[in-house]
Amino acid sequence: MLKRVAYYPGCSCEGMAIEYDQSVRALCYVLGIELVGIPDWNCCGSTPSHSYDPLLGAALAGRNLAIARSQGLDVVMTPCPSCLKALKTANQVFRERPSEFLDVLGMPFSGDVRAISVLQLLYEEIGPNLIQKAVKFPFKNKKIVPYYGCLLTRPPAFAQFDDPENPVSMDRLIEAAGAAVPDFPHKTECCGAALGITQRDVVMRLTGRILDMARAVGADALAVACPLCQQNLDLRQDQVNRALKENFNLPVLYITQIIGCALGIDRKTLGIEKLAVKTDALFQSA
Amino acid sequence: MRIGVFICQCGTNIAGTVDTRAVAKKAMEFPDVVFAVDYMYTCSEPGQKEIQDAISSHRLQGVVVAACSPRMHEPTFRRAVKKAGINPYMFEQANIREHCSWIGTDREANTRKAIDMVRMSVEKLRRNQALFSTQVAVNKRVLVIGGGVAGIQAALDCSDGGLEVVMVEREPSIGGKMAKLDKTFPTIDCSSCILGPKMVDVAQKENIRLYAYSEVEAISGYIGNFKVDIRKKATYVDWNACTGCGECTQKCPSKKAFDHFNEGLGATTAINIPFPQAIPKKARIDSDYCRYLTGGKCRVCEKICPVKAIRFDMKDEIVTEEVGAIIVASGYDLFDARVYGEYGGGRYPDVISAMQYERILSASGPYGGHIRRPSDGREPKEIVFISCVGSRDISVDRPYCSGICCMYIAKQAIMTRDHIPDSNCYVSYMDIRAPGKGYDEFIRRAQEEYGVKYIRGRVGRIYPRGDRLVVQGADTLLGVQVEIEADLVVLATGVECSAGARPLAEKLRISYDQHGFYMESHPKLRPVETNTAGVFLAGVCQGPKDIPASVGQGSAAASKVQALFSRDTIETDPQVAHVNENMCIGCGKCEQVCPFGAIRMKTLRDGSRKSEVLETVCQGCGLCNATCPNKAIQLRHSTDDQILAEINTLFD
Numbered sequence: 001m002l003k004r005v006a007y008y009p010g011c012s013c014e015g016m017a018i019e020y021d022q023s024v025r026a027l028c029y030v031l032g033i034e035l036v037g038i039p040d041w042n043c044c045g046s047t048p049s050h051s052y053d054p055l056l057g058a059a060l061a062g063r064n065l066a067i068a069r070s071q072g073l074d075v076v077m078t079p080c081p082s083c084l085k086a087l088k089t090a091n092q093v094f095r096e097r098p099s100e101f102l103d104v105l106g107m108p109f110s111g112d113v114r115a116i117s118v119l120q121l122l123y124e125e126i127g128p129n130l131i132q133k134a135v136k137f138p139f140k141n142k143k144i145v146p147y148y149g150c151l152l153t154r155p156p157a158f159a160q161f162d163d164p165e166n167p168v169s170m171d172r173l174i175e176a177a178g179a180a181v182p183d184f185p186h187k188t189e190c191c192g193a194a195l196g197i198t199q200r201d202v203v204m205r206l207t208g209r210i211l212d213m214a215r216a217v218g219a220d221a222l223a224v225a226c227p228l229c230q231q232n233l234d235l236r237q238d239q240v241n242r243a244l245k246e247n248f249n250l251p252v253l254y255i256t257q258i259i260g261c262a263l264g265i266d267r268k269t270l271g272i273e274k275l276a277v278k279t280d281a282l283f284q285s286a
Numbered sequence: 287m288r289i290g291v292f293i294c295q296c297g298t299n300i301a302g303t304v305d306t307r308a309v310a311k312k313a314m315e316f317p318d319v320v321f322a323v324d325y326m327y328t329c330s331e332p333g334q335k336e337i338q339d340a341i342s343s344h345r346l347q348g349v350v351v352a353a354c355s356p357r358m359h360e361p362t363f364r365r366a367v368k369k370a371g372i373n374p375y376m377f378e379q380a381n382i383r384e385h386c387s388w389i390g391t392d393r394e395a396n397t398r399k400a401i402d403m404v405r406m407s408v409e410k411l412r413r414n415q416a417l418f419s420t421q422v423a424v425n426k427r428v429l430v431i432g433g434g435v436a437g438i439q440a441a442l443d444c445s446d447g448g449l450e451v452v453m454v455e456r457e458p459s460i461g462g463k464m465a466k467l468d469k470t471f472p473t474i475d476c477s478s479c480i481l482g483p484k485m486v487d488v489a490q491k492e493n494i495r496l497y498a499y500s501e502v503e504a505i506s507g508y509i510g511n512f513k514v515d516i517r518k519k520a521t522y523v524d525w526n527a528c529t530g531c532g533e534c535t536q537k538c539p540s541k542k543a544f545d546h547f548n549e550g551l552g553a554t555t556a557i558n559i560p561f562p563q564a565i566p567k568k569a570r571i572d573s574d575y576c577r578y579l580t581g582g583k584c585r586v587c588e589k590i591c592p593v594k595a596i597r598f599d600m601k602d603e604i605v606t607e608e609v610g611a612i613i614v615a616s617g618y619d620l621f622d623a624r625v626y627g628e629y630g631g632g633r634y635p636d637v638i639s640a641m642q643y644e645r646i647l648s649a650s651g652p653y654g655g656h657i658r659r660p661s662d663g664r665e666p667k668e669i670v671f672i673s674c675v676g677s678r679d680i681s682v683d684r685p686y687c688s689g690i691c692c693m694y695i696a697k698q699a700i701m702t703r704d705h706i707p708d709s710n711c712y713v714s715y716m717d718i719r720a721p722g723k724g725y726d727e728f729i730r731r732a733q734e735e736y737g738v739k740y741i742r743g744r745v746g747r748i749y750p751r752g753d754r755l756v757v758q759g760a761d762t763l764l765g766v767q768v769e770i771e772a773d774l775v776v777l778a779t780g781v782e783c784s785a786g787a788r789p790l791a792e793k794l795r796i797s798y799d800q801h802g803f804y805m806e807s808h809p810k811l812r813p814v815e816t817n818t819a820g821v822f823l824a825g826v827c828q829g830p831k832d833i834p835a836s837v838g839q840g841s842a843a844a845s846k847v848q849a850l851f852s853r854d855t856i857e858t859d860p861q862v863a864h865v866n867e868n869m870c871i872g873c874g875k876c877e878q879v880c881p882f883g884a885i886r887m888k889t890l891r892d893g894s895r896k897s898e899v900l901e902t903v904c905q906g907c908g909l910c911n912a913t914c915p916n917k918a919i920q921l922r923h924s925t926d927d928q929i930l931a932e933i934n935t936l937f938d
Contacts, residue, residue, distance in 0.1 A: 164627065165626070165627025165628040166633070185630075185747075185749030185750060186749065189747065
């Protein structure tokens with residue numbers, strides 16, 4: 001099992017998704033995984049850089065991997081699926097166009113630093129069995145549905161994690177936390193992503209559909225592993241209610257918060273109070 | 287030796303990038319060459335005549351033709367030189383087309399290479415010896431592997447021609463996929479009504495021996511004289527005694543056995559007869575579900591059987607048959623729809639495969655021919671068919687078109703509208719491929735007469751809402767997103783090679799393509815032959831095709847066998863291994879490496895051990911030649927001397 005990984009929070013975890021960052025750090029501390037900061041880490045490049053120039057995007061993300069390597073680490077963990085994609089792309093571009101990539105990067109790069117998501121860390125490195133054993137406060141009589149979004153498992157050849165159309169890793173982790181997991185057909189349907197900025201009606205429709213299905217299968221809450229998914233489903237839930245004349249009231253928690261709670265970590269430490277949709281009902285025993 | 291060299295231009299195929307005249311001119315400088323010329327089409331009648339004329343006028347003793355692949359025309363030219371009085375093995379063919387002119391565009395380099403290739407052939411020819419075939423008797427029995435419609439047609443045609451036929455079928459009944467179909471396109475003929483009589487013929491013909499529930503275990507020998515080991519799998523019922531009365535299936539208490547014939551819809555009994563028209567109509571015990579074989583208690587069928595046919599101690603049995611030719615008609619499998627997670631096949635009970643729907647439509651199927659949903663037995667009103675599930679999709683390694691799905695979907699949609707007039711049928715398709723006779727008209731009937739709604743575009747996701755299924759996709763003609771709330775979704779699963787295709791090919795020593803379909807000898811001109819003499823192909827094992835094409839191939843393969851068997855003997859290939867006993871030290875390594883069992887060791891009168899080649903069994907692969915430490919065993923026509931002469935001349 002991995003004991004020590006480089007930690008790349010990305011920009012969301014310093015702002016909108018600060019509770020994701022808090023819960024990842026708290027959970028890893030309890031599980032005995034040392035998160036090593038990447039000194040002077042920089043933006044992964046996100047969508048604008050690779051849209052402008054793929055080499056620029058790859059080099060921006062690659063710099064973080066190179067620093068991690070210089071710290072003697074060979075795994076970088078990030079909570080954000082978009083950062084994960086950028087970090088993995090750096091390795092891919094290095095393999096395909098090594099000389100151009102190194103030229104832009106301007107520092108040593110070995111291409112052997114693996115980038116993984118926090119979900120991958122929990123599912124593949126720690127595993128549901130170990131987590132289940134550590135659970136002190138299981139979610140009894142609660143139904144929580146997992147929402148994976150688009151990037152964590154796709155494209156399959158690139159992600160190399162779980163099933164692209166019907167992933168189950170988060171299902172197993174939620175079950176380990178003691179909650180029931182109803183079959184959730186929309187677990188990989190698009191949430192609308194960044195269209196919330198340019199075409200909000202699309203996000204209203206797509207996010208509304210996911211919330212509608214979650215309600216239909218009787219969910220008490222949703223579990224997510226992506227800051228953008230969380231934002232659309234949680235922060236915009238009020239907007240969705242107004243736009244669609246609905247009254248959804250579904251808490252949307254990060255998977256790290258759910259496991260953290262089950263392990264007995266203080267809710268304040270996990271940043272639960274920062275969520276837009278109130279979670280009180282979820283923590284009342286039925 | 288007096289050698290003549292003929293350089294073929296092959297129109298512009300060779301002459302386009304090779305200076306054939308220069309090659310011919312250069313060839314005149316090679317040792318023993320007394321005549322060289324280039325010609326437009328050496329394989330044509332005047333081209334062959336030119337060779338024959340040159341043989342007599344220049345008193346040639348050997349001929350080199352530089353042209354296409356020997357695979358294409360070596361037999362042609364060997365015949366031509368033989369007619370002019372030269373031994374056919376005093377001929378060499380240099381492949382300056384596939385190996386030279388078709389590869390590069392640099393005329394000068396190609397010409398240089400062609401000259402080298404001709405030089406090599408001349409050097410080899412200088413060391414050739416006249417070789418002579420022997421005649422071996424042909425065993426005029428034919429093995430047909432697979433009892434689907436292609437194999438049945440082949441067997442019946444051979445039987446009609448008076449040949450003895452051995453048929454091996456893996457399943458408990460013959461009939462293959464066609465026996466499971468309700469109707470056939472584009473005539474809506476009842477499938478079992480047109481196939482049934484043929485199946486009965488197989489059972490009744492005295493010169494057809496049927497091994498059902500059996501598999502080919504091993505094959506040895508060669509054209510005219512194959513030996514085939516057949517594994518008769520244990521049925522736990524003595525089929526000589528069983529009358530197919532079905533009493534046992536009525537009383538069997540294990541009623542949850544997987545119903546293979548009905549594609550897992552409904553269940554059957556552990557002892558069962560697969561379907562009413564089964565041939566042979568005999569009971570078999572499914573050992574996975576039999577209470578006695580799994581739990582040690584029951585034996586109800588044994589008590590009930592009026593002819594005492596139950597044999598719980600039955601074991602697999604190997605029988606050996608000798609035949610002179612083999613027709614492979616081993617069929618195909620259907621793509622596993624569960625691979626597409628977004629469609630939910632295998633997760634949602636009302637997302638079914640087209641073959642399952644075929645069983646639902648069939649009067650002998652699990653619901654007696656009434657269209658019902660597997661989940662709750664309700665009659666569906668909104669039915670969506672999705673084409674190309676496992677066809678034309680490189681992401682699942684199925685880049686090819688299965689060729690039959692467009693048609694069977696149209697048929698199933700027509701049948702659905704016929705059974706349930708107030709239903710709506712939707713077909714999500716990429717393109718409609720209907721090139722057969724009356725096929726496109728059939729699709730138009732589905733659209734125009736039966737009002738089946740065709741939507742061009744792919745489905746992206748299927749998910750349940752309440753007790754229905756939401757089918758989400760695109761209409762790429764209108765450029766809009768489509769959402770249909772369906773009661774039943776039918777996935778048109780494509781054709782893939784049979785799970786056992788590759789191991790069987792290795793037993794038969796025939797080749798297969800990257801998707802496991804068997805390779806024909808020539809894609810246009812030898813469609814039912816393989817590159818292994820005496821082994822022929824029929825049906826979908828060679829590539830996706832519909833029933834008419836499968837039947838056509840079955841008949842074609844049968845006619846090839848009859849042509850082969852019209853002679854009492856066949857000529858053996860003299861290009862086989864030969865032992866120089868003076869040099870053989872009897873180490874036996876050749877015997878160990880021979881993949882065909884064509885070498886055995888013998889003891890001479892002085893007690894020394896020597897190896898011996900069974901010339902009729904030897905396939906001329908040359909492994910023994912390469913292995914022999916003393917170079918005592920030599921492959922005729924490809925001896926060490928000949929190959930080294932070819933290589934050495936390149937470095938002179």
